[in-house]
Amino acid sequence: MAFFSKLKDRLFKSSSKLEEGLDAIVEDGGQEETVEAPAPLPEPQPAPDAEPQSTPTAEPAAAEEPPKPQPAEKLATEEPVVAPEPTPTPQPKPAPAPTAPAAPKPGLLARLTGRTTAPTEVKRELDDDMLEQLEELLIASDMGVDTALRVTANIAEGRMGRRVSSREIKEMLAAEVARIMDTVARPMPLYPSKPQVVLVVGVNGSGKTTTIGKLASQFRAAGKSVVIAAGDTFRAAAVEQLQVWGERAGVPVLTAPEGSDPASLAFDAMTKAEADGADLLMIDTAGRLQNRQDLMEELAKIVRVIRKKDPDAPHNTLLVLDATTGQNAISQVETFQKLADVSGLVMTKLDGTAKGGILVSLADKFGLPIHAIGVGEQIDDLQPFDPEEFAAALTGLETS
Ligand SMILES: Nc1nc2c(ncn2[C@@H]2O[C@H](COP(=O)(O)OP(=O)(O)OP(=O)(O)O)[C@@H](O)[C@H]2O)c(=O)[nH]1
Incomplete structure (x- = not known):
């Protein structure tokens, strides 16, 4: 619940763009139609809130790494809070169905008497033009060309020529x-290894320390x-910042003198x-742009040195990505x-992006696990x- 509202609130920047775009596409060339009783939804009904906490289970991780895992524990402690939600069984939705046959009658009467109370909505025929607009919108939301094409093709399948409302197209897309x-x-898998070594990498400012x-x-x-080991030995400020976070989290931070070899700090920290x-x-590691060959080599060295100490380490290498960097x-x-x-992956700054589609693109292209998302700068803003x-x-x- 807490998670849902936070994500919802903070993703607004992102959703509003896509949402507005979807509304505009349907309105462009669409026509207002009277809503027929309980409108039958297109077959793949996504049931958005059907199984809210189903995802952070770890079975897939366990299947992939049979040797070690004692699969994951949830990252977010408030996850149980989500559980109460599904219970609200008061879903009187099925009830409206029986009233359906009677619905057109009052609508007609109302119209005859000049009281047009029948609800209307704009629907547009799903055709090539509409699909093209949809593709463009998805690409603009950073979903990437390949993913956008695949997604629209799947939406189109078996639905060409059907008249769809904005809500229906959102449901299909969702x-x-x-x-x-x-x-x-x-979630990030936990292993019995002690210590389990988690190397955190990423470009400058992506949100590693946070x-x-x-x-x-x-x-x-x-x-x-x-x-925590402060592997960014180049910047005193980076070490200080990590120490602040260590204090907030209540965990010790191991440091090395400024300018010393981060690989040797990693070894000593182990x-x-x-x-x-x-x-x-x-x-923690220093931020490095992927085009800085020297720094990237240094990262490879850190990994080599860590492996000297424990060939299975680092057990997790988390790449922290800033969602606002787009493609x-x-x-x-x-x-x-x-x-x-x-x-x-950990995707940060989802609260500040207008282009959350990058996550879809990454998932589609690499299939790397997304362990968590950052939705703010506070300590509990990781979900x-x-x-x-x-x-x-x-x-x-x-x-909607
Ligand atoms: N809004 C928002 N800001 C975030 C999030 N995560 C990190 N930040 C902010 O992003 C900025 C950079 O975060 P850092 O954790 O210092 O990034 P870093 O990757 O360690 O940076 P370098 O050490 O310079 O490479 C800080 O101002 C953080 O507060 C997030 O999820 N949402």
Whole structure:
């Protein structure tokens, strides 16, 4: 519940654009029609709130990494709060059905008597022009050309020539988006290894430090002992910022003198975390642009050194992506994947983007797990990723 409203509120910037675009497409060339009783929805009814917390289960992760996982625990502690929602069984929706046959009569009478109370809505025939407009809209929302084409093709399948309302097109789109995102919504897996080494990488300012602080706080609240290593040894300010987050999360931050080798800090931090019996060691790294070859090499070195200490480490390599960077996120994933064997993504700043479609594009292209999303700058502004809620928020479905 908390998650839903937060995402909904904060994704408004993103949803409103897509939502307005979808409304405009239907209105452009559409005609107002009287709403027939309980309008039969197109077959793939997405049932947006049917299984809200189904996603952050870890079965897929377990299936993929059979050797070690003792699959994930939820990242977001408020996840149980979502549970109460589905119970509201007062769904008197089925009831209106019997009244359906009677509905046209009063509508007609009302019209004859000049009291036009019958509700109307704009519908447009789903044709090539409409699909083209839809493709353009999705591409503009950063969904990427390939994904946009695939999504529209799926929407079109079996529905060409049908008259659709704005709400129906949003439902179809939300169902497609949720289907793509369903496979990638997975919390960060936890392993029995002690310490489980989590390397956090990304370009400058993507939100690595903030995400580490938020994650550390959540893991700590889940009863894990966490240690953070300040791997950005180049900037004193970065270390200080991490120390602030360490304090907020209540976890120790290991540092090294400014300018020292981040790989050796990572090695020392592993030794220390092991000696302390820590469950998790989260290693922050300096932000590096994917086109800076030297820095990317340095990252590869950090990974090599970590593996000297534990060949299975880093157990998780989280790539933190800033959702506001749009399509550039694609090349970030490609480059970081080559050097650091990225195991999962955290998408930050979803509260500030007008183009949440990038997540759909990433999921469709790489299939990397999305462990969490950042929806603000506060310590509790990191949420598990829920495909249905995301799809509904992105398309503006729940606001219609
Ligand atoms: N609105 C919003 N801001 C965020 C989010 N995550 C991080 N930020 C902000 O983004 C800015 C950069 O975050 P950092 O955590 O310092 O990013 P970084 O990747 O560690 O940065 P470098 O160390 O410079 O590479 C800060 O102002 C954060 O408060 C988020 O989910 N939403």
